[in-house]
Amino acid sequence: MIELSKAEFDVLDALWINYPATASQIIERLSDDKQWHEKTIKTLLGRLVKKGALTFEKDGRQYIYMPCIERADYTLKESQNFIERFFSGRIAPLVSGFAKSEQLSQQDINELKKVIDDWEKNQK
Amino acid sequence: MIELSKAEFDVLDALWINYPATASQIIERLSDDKQWHEKTIKTLLGRLVKKGALTFEKDGRQYIYMPCIERADYTLKESQNFIERFFSGRIAPLVSGFAKSEQLSQQDINELKKVIDDWEKNQK
DNA sequence: AATTATAGATTACAAGCGTAGTCTTAAGTT
DNA sequence: AACTTAAGACTACGCTTGTAATCTATAATT
Known part of the structure; x- marks a missing residue:
C-alpha cells in the first residue's frame, strides 16, 4: 500500500474535494486551514506523484492533477x-472507548444503528 | 499529548502487558513478534523515558520500568x-466503511450492539 | 582483589518528513 | 523579438525514526 505522511494526506485530501485540479487550486483550498507556503505544497505534490498517489497531465505550463487512489479505499x-x-483488529473496543469517555452523541448512536441495520439487511 | 512512534508504542505495549518490568522482560516479550536487537529496544526504552511515557526505579544495575500513561487513555x-x-470526527463513517467492504463479522455486530445498548442504558 | 560480563549511556547513520529557497525554462506580455 | 513571470525541478536542512554499535561503569564471578 502507498504510505502517505500527514502533510501529504492533507494535500491529497484537498484534491479529493474536486478533481482534476491545478496546483493553484489546491493551494487555494488549503489556504483556509493551513499556513503552508506555496512551495511546501508543491513539494508535497511532487512527493505524491513520486509515490504514485496522483498523476497529472500537462496543460501549457501547468499540471492538472488527479488522484490515483480513492479516498474511501485509502481510509x-x-x-x-x-x-x-x-x-x-476488533472495532467494538474502539467504539466502546468513545462511549466510556462520553464521546458519543445521540446522532453517532443513530448513525451506528443504521450501519448495523443495513449490515443485517444485507445478510438476509 | 505525548507523541509516540510506532516502534515506541510497541515497546510500551509490551510493558502494558504486565508492569513493572525490567528491560530483559520487555525484550523477552517482544522477541515473539519482532526481530529487534536488544540494543534497539533499549534505545526505544530510553526515548520513551525521555518523552515521559514511562519511568523507572533502579534495582541494582537494572531498571524497573513503569508506564506513566494508561493504554486506554493513549488509544x-x-x-x-x-x-x-x-x-x-464522526465515528459511524469508519464503521460504515468496514461494513461496506465486508470487514464486519457477526461477532463485531453483536459487540457493537452491546456498546450501543450500554450507552443507552447509561442515558436514562 | 582482579577480572569479566552486562546494564544502561552515548554515539551513529541513513531514510523520511516538514518546511521552504533557488534554479530553469517555457508561457505570457509589451 | 525581448523581457518578465511564474510553474515546476532541484536543492537544502534540521528533526524524527528505525536500527543498532560502541563506550562506561558497576555488579557478579573467580
Missing part, C-alpha cells in the same frame, strides 16, 4: 491498520 | 485524532 486501509495496531 | 486519544483526520 479503509488506514482504518484497518489502526484498529489492528491498537485494538487487535 | 482513546489516538482514536479521536484518527477519526478527526479521516472522518471529520
